[in-house]
Amino acid sequence: MTPPCPAPDTPSLTALADQCVQCGLCLPVCPTYGMEALEAESPRGRIALIKAWETGTAAPTPSGEAHLDACLGCRHCETVCPAGVRYGDLLAGARVRQRARRPASAGQRMTEWLTAHPRAMTALLTxxxxxWPLLPARARPLPRPPAPPETPCPRATEADATATLFTGCVARGYDASLHAALHRLGGAIGLRIVVPDDQGCCGSLHAHAGDAGRAEKLTARNRAAFAGQRTVLSLAxxxxxxxxxxxxxxxxxxxxxxxxxERAARLRFANRAERxxxxxxxTQRNLVRSVGALHALLARVPGLEIVPLDAGFGCCGAAGTQMLSDPGRAARFRQPLLDQLAASGATRLLSANTGCRLHLANGTALPVQHPLEFLAECLA
Known part of the structure; x- marks a missing residue:
């Protein structure tokens, strides 16, 4: 029996799909449509497919399922939609239906299990x-994790903390230096940070793959971990x-x-003559919308030259687990950005999302960092 989706207190998939007026303004901003030039690879096309499946006017087919799989979930379409279509909700609900029809692959299930069990993930990454040096290139789906820092991040006590830090799942094995950088910046701006040990994955990866039940369990775990806190800081x-x-x-x-x-007036940066x-x-552009804050911070570093990396189709192709499940296609989205990077003369690459950094770092020898890690290096 197919489980109901979305939940009873939210609009049905048909109601969400009916909001689309089929104007086509989403097509020019859709990365998959830009690459394939197929209607079924556009938000409008996928909405039509979902509605047909939901109303029973058409049966799901392998090719239709592949078009739903191929959506990167970038949400660019929502930023230009005049009708306010909630495409993210529609996509998440449709993938729950899809998972009931067609079980996830063994690789997807393993990835989901690992991200839901941070200790196992950390052990595997270790x-x-x-x-890693012994593996052939085809067996290196992710860049080599860095060595653990010699000095662990200083931790404030619960009584002293003014903010708590969300560390997530895979980031624990890759972002120790970023977490240390945030503590340094926090010290410079008078912000004390605590890191709860019993937190876990945010559940986004599971929700995007249609495993709503596991996503809800992970949410419950984080609600317990962050109970009593007022502000939680996100780095991804x-x-x-x-x-x-x-x-x-x-x-x-x-x-x-x-x-x-917000507290940047307290920061002092050394001159950094670097491109x-x-x-x-x-996700930073369309959901979090912290681009303005990022540009304001980088503008405070004397001598720094910023080169926007914006070639290609509007998305790097990482898209959660898609860089693992379909690495060839993900690399096609990434390649224009790598070509632009190579021609830019830049000495490093900055990106504010963990998945994007891992995907991009696996295609270049240049350092790839979160902007806050770089800014901590620039402190005077």
Missing amino acids: TYRIV SGCHEALADGLRGQCEVRDALDVVA VALHLPC
Whole structure:
């Protein structure tokens, strides 16, 4: 039996699809339509497919399922839609239906299990770091995890903390230096940070793959972990919406870039005569909207030259697990950005989303960092 989706207190998939007026303004901003030039690879086309399946006027087919799979979930379409179509809700609901029809692959289930079990994920990444030099290129789906920092991040006590930090799942194995950088910046702006140990994955990866039940369990875990906190800082734009929705009514979730930017007058940066490439993740532009804060912070660094990295189709192709499940296609979205990076003369690349950084770093030898990690290096 197909489970109902969305939940009873939200509009049905048919009602969500009916909001679309089929104007086509979404087509020029859709990365998959830009690459394939097929109607079925556009938001309008996918909405038509979902509505046909939901109303029973057409049966799902393997080719139709593939078009739904191919959506990157970038949400560019929502930013230009004159009818206010909630495409993100529609896509999430449709993928719940899809998962009931067609079970997830073994690789997808393993990825979901690992992200839901941070200790197992950390152990796997530790092993991956050790064996990485011995692996052929085709067996390196992610860049080599960095060595753990010699000095762990300083942690404030619960009584002293003014903000708590969300660390997520895969970021624990890759972003230790970023977390240390945020503590340094926090010290410079008078912000003390605590990191609850019992937090976990935001559930975004599971929700986007149609596993709403697991996503809800992860949300419940984080609600318990952040109980009693007022402000939770997010460092990954791809996690932000799921985390904010899950903690709504309990505490405020804020992008760390916005919080640091608000207190930027306390920061002093050394001169940095360097050309740096800046990639703006889809989730940062369309959901978190901390781009203004990011530009304001980078503008405070004397001598710094910023090169926008914006070639190609509007998305790097990481798209949650798609860089793992369909690496060839993900690389097609990434390649124009890598070509632009190589021609820019930049010495490093900055991006505010974990998945985007991992995907881009796996295609270049240049350092790829979160902007806050770079800004901490620039402190005078």
